[in-house]
Amino acid sequence: MHTQAGLQLDRRPLPPELWSALQARFGDRLTRTAAELDRHGHEESWHPGVPPDAVVFAESTAEVAELMRLCAQHRVPVVPFGAGTSLEGHVAAMAGGISLDLSRMTRIIDVRPEDGDCSIEAGVTREQLNTHLRDVGLFFSVDPGAPATIGGMAATRASGTNAVRYGTIRDVVLSLVAVMADGRVVRTGGRARKSAAGYDLTRLLIGSEGTLGIITELTVRLFPIPESIASAVCTFPSVQAAVECVIGLIQLAVPLARIEFLDAAAIDAVNRYSSLDNALAPTLFLEFHGSEAEVAAQVATVRDAIASHGAGELHWATRAEDRARLWKARHEALWAVNATRPGSRSWTTDVCVPISRLAECIVDTTADMQELPFRGAIVGHVGDGNFHCLLPLDPTSDAELEAAARFNDRLVRRALAMEGTCTGEHGIGHGKLGFMALEHGEGLAVMRAVKHALDPDGILNPGKVLPAG
Amino acid sequence: MHTQAGLQLDRRPLPPELWSALQARFGDRLTRTAAELDRHGHEESWHPGVPPDAVVFAESTAEVAELMRLCAQHRVPVVPFGAGTSLEGHVAAMAGGISLDLSRMTRIIDVRPEDGDCSIEAGVTREQLNTHLRDVGLFFSVDPGAPATIGGMAATRASGTNAVRYGTIRDVVLSLVAVMADGRVVRTGGRARKSAAGYDLTRLLIGSEGTLGIITELTVRLFPIPESIASAVCTFPSVQAAVECVIGLIQLAVPLARIEFLDAAAIDAVNRYSSLDNALAPTLFLEFHGSEAEVAAQVATVRDAIASHGAGELHWATRAEDRARLWKARHEALWAVNATRPGSRSWTTDVCVPISRLAECIVDTTADMQELPFRGAIVGHVGDGNFHCLLPLDPTSDAELEAAARFNDRLVRRALAMEGTCTGEHGIGHGKLGFMALEHGEGLAVMRAVKHALDPDGILNPGKVLPAG
Numbered sequence: 001m002h003t004q005a006g007l008q009l010d011r012r013p014l015p016p017e018l019w020s021a022l023q024a025r026f027g028d029r030l031t032r033t034a035a036e037l038d039r040h041g042h043e044e045s046w047h048p049g050v051p052p053d054a055v056v057f058a059e060s061t062a063e064v065a066e067l068m069r070l071c072a073q074h075r076v077p078v079v080p081f082g083a084g085t086s087l088e089g090h091v092a093a094m095a096g097g098i099s100l101d102l103s104r105m106t107r108i109i110d111v112r113p114e115d116g117d118c119s120i121e122a123g124v125t126r127e128q129l130n131t132h133l134r135d136v137g138l139f140f141s142v143d144p145g146a147p148a149t150i151g152g153m154a155a156t157r158a159s160g161t162n163a164v165r166y167g168t169i170r171d172v173v174l175s176l177v178a179v180m181a182d183g184r185v186v187r188t189g190g191r192a193r194k195s196a197a198g199y200d201l202t203r204l205l206i207g208s209e210g211t212l213g214i215i216t217e218l219t220v221r222l223f224p225i226p227e228s229i230a231s232a233v234c235t236f237p238s239v240q241a242a243v244e245c246v247i248g249l250i251q252l253a254v255p256l257a258r259i260e261f262l263d264a265a266a267i268d269a270v271n272r273y274s275s276l277d278n279a280l281a282p283t284l285f286l287e288f289h290g291s292e293a294e295v296a297a298q299v300a301t302v303r304d305a306i307a308s309h310g311a312g313e314l315h316w317a318t319r320a321e322d323r324a325r326l327w328k329a330r331h332e333a334l335w336a337v338n339a340t341r342p343g344s345r346s347w348t349t350d351v352c353v354p355i356s357r358l359a360e361c362i363v364d365t366t367a368d369m370q371e372l373p374f375r376g377a378i379v380g381h382v383g384d385g386n387f388h389c390l391l392p393l394d395p396t397s398d399a400e401l402e403a404a405a406r407f408n409d410r411l412v413r414r415a416l417a418m419e420g421t422c423t424g425e426h427g428i429g430h431g432k433l434g435f436m437a438l439e440h441g442e443g444l445a446v447m448r449a450v451k452h453a454l455d456p457d458g459i460l461n462p463g464k465v466l467p468a469g
Numbered sequence: 470m471h472t473q474a475g476l477q478l479d480r481r482p483l484p485p486e487l488w489s490a491l492q493a494r495f496g497d498r499l500t501r502t503a504a505e506l507d508r509h510g511h512e513e514s515w516h517p518g519v520p521p522d523a524v525v526f527a528e529s530t531a532e533v534a535e536l537m538r539l540c541a542q543h544r545v546p547v548v549p550f551g552a553g554t555s556l557e558g559h560v561a562a563m564a565g566g567i568s569l570d571l572s573r574m575t576r577i578i579d580v581r582p583e584d585g586d587c588s589i590e591a592g593v594t595r596e597q598l599n600t601h602l603r604d605v606g607l608f609f610s611v612d613p614g615a616p617a618t619i620g621g622m623a624a625t626r627a628s629g630t631n632a633v634r635y636g637t638i639r640d641v642v643l644s645l646v647a648v649m650a651d652g653r654v655v656r657t658g659g660r661a662r663k664s665a666a667g668y669d670l671t672r673l674l675i676g677s678e679g680t681l682g683i684i685t686e687l688t689v690r691l692f693p694i695p696e697s698i699a700s701a702v703c704t705f706p707s708v709q710a711a712v713e714c715v716i717g718l719i720q721l722a723v724p725l726a727r728i729e730f731l732d733a734a735a736i737d738a739v740n741r742y743s744s745l746d747n748a749l750a751p752t753l754f755l756e757f758h759g760s761e762a763e764v765a766a767q768v769a770t771v772r773d774a775i776a777s778h779g780a781g782e783l784h785w786a787t788r789a790e791d792r793a794r795l796w797k798a799r800h801e802a803l804w805a806v807n808a809t810r811p812g813s814r815s816w817t818t819d820v821c822v823p824i825s826r827l828a829e830c831i832v833d834t835t836a837d838m839q840e841l842p843f844r845g846a847i848v849g850h851v852g853d854g855n856f857h858c859l860l861p862l863d864p865t866s867d868a869e870l871e872a873a874a875r876f877n878d879r880l881v882r883r884a885l886a887m888e889g890t891c892t893g894e895h896g897i898g899h900g901k902l903g904f905m906a907l908e909h910g911e912g913l914a915v916m917r918a919v920k921h922a923l924d925p926d927g928i929l930n931p932g933k934v935l936p937a938g
Contacts (some may be wrong), residue, residue, distance in 0.1 A: 114720065114825035157665040168663050170672075171640065186912045192821040193853045194637050195890035196626040196676055197908055198897060198934055199916045203639075203672030207665055224722045251583065253693045293766060352661040356583035384662045421664035428667060439666055443655045446923065447668045453922030454915065465667055 009463050011096030014053045018074040022056060022098075025066060029057040040079075040099035044146070044334070045087045046345035046395045047431060052079060052093035057101045061177055061185060061216040064100065068214065069183030071098060077459050080210040082123065082152030085144075087348050088429025090156065090209055094463030102151055105216065108132050117174060117191055119219045122151025138222040141166035144425070145331035151215045156427040157207030161330070164250075164383030165257045165289065166223060168425070170206050177217035178205050181455040191219055204450070209427055210461040212454045226289035229257075230299065231323045232314040234306060235281040239263060239366055239378075242282040243359040245309035246382045250355050254301050258287035258327075259383040263366065266333055266377035266390070273336030274329040279312070284382075285330055286314075287323075333379045337390040341374060344392035347404045351415035352386035352424030361418060362387060365411055373403055386424035412438070433467040478932050480565035483522045487543040491525060491567075494535060498526040509548075509568035513615070513803070514556045515814035515864045516900055521548060521562035526570045530646055530654060530685040533569065537683065538652030540567060546928045549679040551592065551621030554613075556817050557898025559625065559678055563932030571620055574685065577601050586643060586660055588688045591620025607691040610635035613894065614800035620684045625896040626676030630799070633719075633852030634726045634758065635692060637894070639675050646686035647674050650924040660688055673919070678896055679930040681923045695758035698726075699768065700792045701783040703775060704750040708732060708835055708847075711751040712828040714778035715851045719824050723770050725852060727756040727796075732835065734846035735802055735859070742805030743798040748781070753851075754799055755783075756792075802848045806859040810843060813861035816873045820884035821855035821893030830887060831856060834880055842872055855893035881907070902936040 022030045032054045042049025058064045071078050077097030084091055093099060105121035106128060112118060113136045120129060125147055129140045142153055144160035150169075152158075154176065159168035166172070175189030188201040205213050236242035246259055262270065262283045271278055286302065288295045303314065317323045329336075338344050353361050362378065369376050369389060380387025389411070393400040412422040412435050422435040437444050448466055451458075491499045501523045511518025527533045540547050546566030553560055562568060574590035575597060581587060582605045589598060594616055598609045611622055613629035619638075621627075623645065628637035635641070644658030657670040674682050705711035715728055731739065731752045740747055755771065757764045772783065786792045798805075807815050822830050831847065838845050838858060849856025858880070862869040881891040881904050891904040906913050917935055920927075 112823070112825065114716075115823040116720070117823070157663075157669075159663055163663065170663075170669070180911075180915065184911050184914070186915055187910065188912055190885070190888040190890055190908075191823045192855075192884075192888070192890045192893065193824070194626075194628055194632065194639075194821055194855065194893050196819075196892045196894050196896040197890050197901070198676070198905060198913075199681070199919060200626075200639070200669075200672045200676055201912055201915055203669045204919075207667070207669055212668070247583075251585070291766070294763070297760070297762060350665075352663055354581070354584040354586070354660045355662070356581065386661075386663065415661075416659070419659040419661070421659055421661045421666050423665045424661065424663050425665050427665040432666070436667055439659075441656065442649075442653050443657055443670055444667075445653070446649065446655055446670055449922040450668060450673075450919055453918040 008050060009095035014076065015074045018070060018076055019054070021070050022054070026056050031055050039084070040081050040091060040101065041093055043084045043086045043089070043091055045089065045431070046347050046393060047089035047092065050092035050094055052099035053096045055099045055101055057104050059104050061179065064179045064214055064216050065183045065185050067098065067100060068179050068181065071459060072182050072457070075457050075459055077462050078214070079461050080155065080214050082149035083125065083147055085146035085148045086152065086156055086429065087426045088431035090427065090429040090464060092430060094430060100214065102216070103149060109217065111136060113138060115191065116222050117219055118222060119217060120150060122216050122218065123149050125149055133222065137225050139225050140220060141223050142169045142172060150218055150220070154206050154215050154218055155208065155210050157425065159381065159384070159425040161258045161260055161381060163381060164259060165255055170203060172221045173202060173206060174219045174221060176202055176205055176215050178213035178215050180213045181457070181460050186213065207427065209429065209465050211451060211465045212460065214460070228292045228295045229287065229289055229323065230295055231285070231287045231317040231326055233278065233283060233285055233317070233326065234314050235279050235283050235312040237310050239282045240359050240363050241309050242284055243362050243382060245306050245311060246284065247355050247358060248305050248309065249302060250383055252301060252305060254298055256286060256298070256383060257289040258285065260285040260330055261378070261380045261382040261387065262330070262333065263378040265375060266337065266379050269336040269340050269377055270329045270333055273332060273339050276329055285326060330379070333377070334390055337377045338392050341392040343394065345395045347391040347393055347408070348426065349389040349408050349411055350386070350423045350426040351411055351420055352384060353415050353418045353420030355385045357418040357420070358382060358385050361414060364414060365389065368407060368410060372407055373400055381424070384424060385420065428465045430463055436467055477519060478564035483545065484543045487539060487545055488523070490539050491523070495525050500524050508553070509550050509570065510561055512553045512555045512558070512560055514558065514900070515816050515862060516558035516561065519561035519563055521568035522565045524568045524570055526573050528573050530648065533648045533683055533685050534652045534654050536567065536569060537648050537650065540928060541651050541926070544926050544928055546931050547683070548930050549624065549683050551618035552594065552616055554615035554617045555621065555625055555898065556895045557900035559896065559898040559933060561899060563899060566928070569683065571685070572618060578686065580605060582607060584660065585691050586688055587691060588686060589619060591685050591687065592618050594618055602691065606694050608694050609689060610692050611638045611641060619687055619689070623675050623684050623687055624677065624679050626894065628850065628853070628894040630727045630729055630850060632850060633728060634724055639672060641690045642671055642675060643688045643690060645671055645674055645684050647682035647684050649682045650926070650929050655682065676896065678898065678933050680920060680934045681929065683929070697761045697764045698756065698758055698792065699764050700754070700756045700786040700795055702747065702752060702754055702786070702795065703783050704748050704752050704781040706779045708751045709828050709832050710778050711753055712831050712851060714775050714780060715753065716824055716827060717774050717778065718771060719852055721770060721774060723767055725755060725767070726758040727754065728852040729754040729799055730847070730849045730851040730856065731799070731802065732847040734844060735806065735848050738805040738809050738846055739798045739802055742801060742808050745798055754795060799848070802846070803859055806846045807861050810861040812863065814864045816860040816862055816877070817895065818858040818877050818880055819855070819892045819895040820880055820889055821853060822884050822887045822889030824854045826887040826889070827851060827854050830883060833883060834858065837876060837879060841876060842869055850893070853893060854889065897934045899932055905936055
């Protein structure tokens with residue numbers, strides 16, 4: 001099934017001349033200690049790690065370009081690494097080579113409040129940027145929960161809890177600086193809000209997972225910090241009632257900032273992990289942004305709509321610290337579910353379907369989840385039609401891996417039959433290679449042609465996004 | 470300068486075997502009457518036409534694929550044609566070949582109010598779609614003014630007057646069906662609101678102007694028809710005051726549905742052409758969408774903000790027919806300016822800059838426009854930082870063409886120095902080929918590699934987007 005077995009590619013030892021050249025250039029920012037190789041070969045998921053042959057910590061676009069030119073000369077793979085928070089084996093060095101760690105590229109190059117944008121290096125995180133921005137009244141919106149780098153978010157086409165209002169990383173990036181396979185540095189655009197000047201290289205690189213180029217700098221849109229923010233929690237008598245309520249709210253076009261679903265199992269895990277006492281029922285976490293008047297109007301609309309779906313009371317978190325506690329609990333759901341089963345690692349599914357099919361998709365998936373040999377949970381960015389099953393499995397058990405893979409296979413086929421996608425926001429990595437042909441058909445050949453044109457030697461993150469042809 | 474002189478490519482006669490094969494397949498939907506060849510070789514601008522060798526009217530994706538396979542066999546160029554409303558010579562058959570007319574592909578395949586999306590063939594226009602949608606309370610937002618096909622809008626990455634609120638065509642397309650250079654049919658995605666499954670072929674095709682593939686079907690997002698709509702007109706003592714007011718409103722993040730600038734010359738032309746009596750002064754046309762309460766709140770904010778910029782009274786158009794008259798006048802500005810000078814054709818500039826630089830850019834451009842040997846006018850989608858100089862020139866006068874080209878060259882360099890773009894929404898065609906290297910640098914080589922990978926024989930709309938290497 002769709003495990004990584006057999007996916008590992010041929011690897012040859014690092015050429016000694018390349019090692020010497022890298023040592024001369026990067027000094028002690030080149031390393032091959034066992035701890036660093038191990039850390040750079042895996043991320044947060046159940047996927048077994050595949051360590052690189054060496055790690056380079058780059059500090060500028062120019063350094064990335066130099067590294068890339070050296071590796072191109074020797075045809076040695078380069079695997080970009082940000083915070084290591086991805087979930088589909090994106091950083092595994094399937095064919096060995098260099099792990100290029102961009103986490104030290106944390107320069108905030110320029111903030112332009114008058115245009116509502118800023119330019120940053122790829123290693124900047126959401127938290128770092130938003131702390132920096134606090135005094136100018138703006139914020140960076142994309143919030144995948146994990147402490148990812150923004151370069152990594154762009155590489156994997158991330159989104160998260162407030163994409164329903166502010167869009168995904170695809171929508172907020174104005175332009176990129178990227179290093180291509182031969183070391184050329186490309187700036188994909190300026191700062192205009194729109195452009196019709198040629199092919200959209202910005203969007204081509206976003207979601208390419210380091211297989212077409214290495215994103216080193218980004219210019220992104222920012223949004224004004226809302227005058228008023230209110231969060232609420234609300235339980236429902238059934239999964240179906242909760243999700244049908246979401247569908248109703250989306251169809252009413254209420255500009256919700258966040259609308260997150262947690263099933264009873266997820267609530268149970270979060271309660272234990274974060275010492276909370278939410279009622280054990282299918283639950284929505286909601287957030288409203290706007291002026292005081294706008295938020296009041298949104299809340300009134302939502303209150304009426306949810307009542308007709310049998311919802312319980314709206315429990316409010318209006319103080320900033322209560323809101324932070326609520327969203328921290330939501331964002332820690334992955335670890336909370338892992339903690340229900342010591343020693344487990346999570347297999348996290350990620351389908352996304354048209355909103356009208358969401359209730360059916362989640363209800364069918366919930367039924368299917370009962371057959372698993374361990375207890376999973378569901379959380380979701382349901383306003384986008386996107387949800388995750390968190391499957392805390394024993395990574396040493398072939399039977400559990402097989403069961404999870406079969407479950408995921410059925411789930412993806414269910415989502416595709418509903419005109420959805422196998423991944424709303426986590427990407428392909430090597431974990432979902434098996435679904436690319438199913439989802440894209442002839443489109444896969446077009447993707448392969450683009451990959452071959454931009455990386456003819458296949459040295460940019462080999463073994464990811466595109467299954468072997 | 471940047472005229473089409475010398476850009477025409479080698480052309481060879483249509484192979485007789487291809488002609489026979491096309492005749493057998495398309496019958497009287499294959500034509501080479503002089504009138505049709507002429508009509509299909511040019512659009513609305515001053516650019517001289519370059520007629521194709523034949524025109525085929527396709528009626529389905531399967532037919533487009535068949536045509537493409539036949540033309541690929543014979544290495545004969547195919548130039549897609551929608552409504553012929555583009556402005557940069559996009560439909561000129563620079564190397565001869567077949568003009569592929571998609572305007573008969575007007576099927577509305579499916580409307581799904583519950584998901585707020587629909588699937589259509591490429592020849593559907595905004596007007597046709599919105600008439601069809603009226604009863605379901607939804608509308609298609611992208612409004613470039615001209616009666617373009619939606620396939621053509623996608624091919625040129627169009628936007629228009631309400632992109633400031635609802636986004637450009639890039640933002641509202643969920644997925645495409647396209648025919649590639651070898652006749653393969655690709656579906657670039659499903660209907661999920663977001664996906665991280667591989668390269669973004671949707672965005673790669675949007676704005677590729679028929680040079681990477683031929684868009685035959687689109688799935689697009691729709692928006693609820695707002696409960697309340699209000700439009701207003703407002704004059705300013707100077708161009709600078711008007712544009713600084715726009716900058717202020719955008720920075721306040723008022724969710725304006727439209728905010729359009731017209732200089733005094735544009736107002737004068739529009740008044741004459743549409744028998745209106747607007748005051749001859751720099752003017753903003755505004756539109757507000759929302760619930761009654763939201764519109765009232767937006768109007769209050771705007772009223773305060775514009776007063777501080779020396780604006781005159783807000784003149785309201787609240788009845789649907791008054792609003793329609795107002796926007797019809799705005800959308801006819803191009804023809805209105807041409808009508809100020811009988812026999813002229815318009816050279817339309819299209820730069821877009823970061824909003825904070827817009828006043829400086831327009832003021833400098835206004836001064837530069839005084840030096841032209843004819844009287845131009847400025848209109849703009851100023852909320853996006855995008856504006857057009859409408860230059861009604863005598864297309865038989867080399868001196869006027871040279872003067873316009875020099876003016877445009879200075880304007881583009883001014884915009885690029887401000888981190889803007891040479892084209893916000895009209896695209897490159899062959900009219901702006903000369904700016905691609907200046908705007909994109911190394912990025913141009915990446916675009917060329919993608920083009921070569923997807924159309925190795927260069928038969929998809931040759932001579933557009935990418936200057937000869």
